Amino acid sequence: MDNKDQEKDSLYLKLIPYFDRYGILLLLLIMIVVMHFLQPDVFLSWRNVTNVFKQISWQSMLALGVFMVIVTAGIDLSVGSIMMLSLMILAIVAKAGAPWFVVAMTPLIAGLICGLINGLGITILRMPHPFIMTLGTLYIFRGTGNLISGGTPISGFTDEVRYLGHGRIDLTWLGLEKSQYLPVSLVLIAIVYIIFWVFMNHTRTGKWIYAIGGNPSAARASGVNVNKILVIVYSLCGFLSGIGALILAGRTDSGYPNAGLQSELDAIAACIIGGASFFGGRGTVLGVFAGVMIMGILRNGLNLMDVSSFWQQVLIGSIIVLAVYIDVLRRDLGTRK
Amino acid sequence: MSSINQLLLEAKSVTKYFGTITALENVNLKIHAGECLGVVGDNGAGKTTLMKVLSGLYKPSSGSLYFEGKKEVLESPKDSQELGLEMVYQDLALAGNLPIGENIFLGREPTKNLGFIKLLDFKKIKELTDAHLGKLKINVKSADQKVEELSGGQRQAVAIARSTAFNAKVVIMDEPTAALAIKEVGKVLDLINSLKKTGVGVIVISHRMDDIFAVCDRVMALFQGTNFAESELSKTSRDEVIGWIMGKK
Numbered sequence: 001m002d003n004k005d006q007e008k009d010s011l012y013l014k015l016i017p018y019f020d021r022y023g024i025l026l027l028l029l030i031m032i033v034v035m036h037f038l039q040p041d042v043f044l045s046w047r048n049v050t051n052v053f054k055q056i057s058w059q060s061m062l063a064l065g066v067f068m069v070i071v072t073a074g075i076d077l078s079v080g081s082i083m084m085l086s087l088m089i090l091a092i093v094a095k096a097g098a099p100w101f102v103v104a105m106t107p108l109i110a111g112l113i114c115g116l117i118n119g120l121g122i123t124i125l126r127m128p129h130p131f132i133m134t135l136g137t138l139y140i141f142r143g144t145g146n147l148i149s150g151g152t153p154i155s156g157f158t159d160e161v162r163y164l165g166h167g168r169i170d171l172t173w174l175g176l177e178k179s180q181y182l183p184v185s186l187v188l189i190a191i192v193y194i195i196f197w198v199f200m201n202h203t204r205t206g207k208w209i210y211a212i213g214g215n216p217s218a219a220r221a222s223g224v225n226v227n228k229i230l231v232i233v234y235s236l237c238g239f240l241s242g243i244g245a246l247i248l249a250g251r252t253d254s255g256y257p258n259a260g261l262q263s264e265l266d267a268i269a270a271c272i273i274g275g276a277s278f279f280g281g282r283g284t285v286l287g288v289f290a291g292v293m294i295m296g297i298l299r300n301g302l303n304l305m306d307v308s309s310f311w312q313q314v315l316i317g318s319i320i321v322l323a324v325y326i327d328v329l330r331r332d333l334g335t336r337k
Numbered sequence: 338m339s340s341i342n343q344l345l346l347e348a349k350s351v352t353k354y355f356g357t358i359t360a361l362e363n364v365n366l367k368i369h370a371g372e373c374l375g376v377v378g379d380n381g382a383g384k385t386t387l388m389k390v391l392s393g394l395y396k397p398s399s400g401s402l403y404f405e406g407k408k409e410v411l412e413s414p415k416d417s418q419e420l421g422l423e424m425v426y427q428d429l430a431l432a433g434n435l436p437i438g439e440n441i442f443l444g445r446e447p448t449k450n451l452g453f454i455k456l457l458d459f460k461k462i463k464e465l466t467d468a469h470l471g472k473l474k475i476n477v478k479s480a481d482q483k484v485e486e487l488s489g490g491q492r493q494a495v496a497i498a499r500s501t502a503f504n505a506k507v508v509i510m511d512e513p514t515a516a517l518a519i520k521e522v523g524k525v526l527d528l529i530n531s532l533k534k535t536g537v538g539v540i541v542i543s544h545r546m547d548d549i550f551a552v553c554d555r556v557m558a559l560f561q562g563t564n565f566a567e568s569e570l571s572k573t574s575r576d577e578v579i580g581w582i583m584g585k586k
Contacts, residue, residue: 202456203456203457214433214434214435215430218440222430222445224444281435
């Protein structure tokens, strides 16, 4: 290899980590700029921006959970059903007249237990692939949710229960107008994402989750209890779906049978767009956030421009394929063969 | 060195069944400090199973392990690591998506306390990694390089560095040179010789007679899951050892 080649090579090698880390944010930024030029009056208005965050609030919880599962080279198809079941349990407990803090806790506990069932099924029943276990529970949890509610919506929660999904943080003390409030769900997204960023990048358990995705036998040989970590990951994924249910309860003021239908696919799409690899071990919390935002902005922007939802489906699908193709190209450059 | 003859690890009549298959039957093994034992045998002779028993990955169906004269029951690789028993696997057991330093410390990452939360101490990982790689004279661009970006020889060096980062007393290597380019083999063998000098007992599983005769002091052959033959290296020859592998004495 002559010098010129080497220089070119080392330039690639230097740029790849940055592209790896921040490329997806670049895409997000480009989308924001494009949308701003297409809808200059509306898109970046306070009202619309907070709207986008309110719309992605519960999806962002599901995506974060599915992300951790995907990092282990697994998959969780049941998050939408976990959210629906947790929401129905919340609604029933609320209707029974339980105090608000009990009502608010129920979806979190229900979600955690559902995730635990997934994790134990995958490890103890030794399902050949998490796809199968969670495909099963996708039906089981949604069916259970319909059984306990009779398949009909249950509406009407107290303000305390609705706070996370519906609450507003007043900013008039900053000299802003009354309409320029901060949705509580936005603050919640920020807090949850920061916690999980620390968890995934700065704790041993987080590092082991990446190691399991990179090479499970390496993790096992290093003394990592792989099954225990997997149970934790699926449980956390269920727990985050439970938070999603609590947010959704606030937003819609109702438990309804179609809640979260097909949202597992949105969650997976957000992870993939955000750079998580289906083969495990790759992806960042920041990337998932960008993935969720890209899907949210796309839907929001296309709605603003009155584009039919059919086109939205086509566009989101195209972005998934494009994002993964970029990833394939990047891997060709970055990995030694 | 006075500890050179100290018996470190002993396996006594270890037997391992997988369902109806007998992988090991009454196998004995001894390793002393500063000594290198070569374990040879054909595919399926039980070499890898024996090593996995020694490293705590498999529990023996019967028989027992003694470490420094004390009987030990290994429930997991963690138990064997705590005793100072390390394994370098044939498939290297490295996570390609993680940097060199994090691979070396995988499962044993140094942490610092932030209130009641334990966070990874990346600075310490890097310092310890640089110092350890320097001690073993292993050259890599940076401890932050991902393992998937390394060559086969560099990966093997990282795997060996990993096994010796925690004051290992016995290091077990499964085909340490199998995946390497010829010019990298010598470096790995040098690394094994320098480990021996520090008083570490090294067990090398290998098909390559060149490796066995370059670093080992003693060689034992497994045949169909049993002890078949054993000898000081100086009292045997390549042809005899190859004969043992085929089951001929």
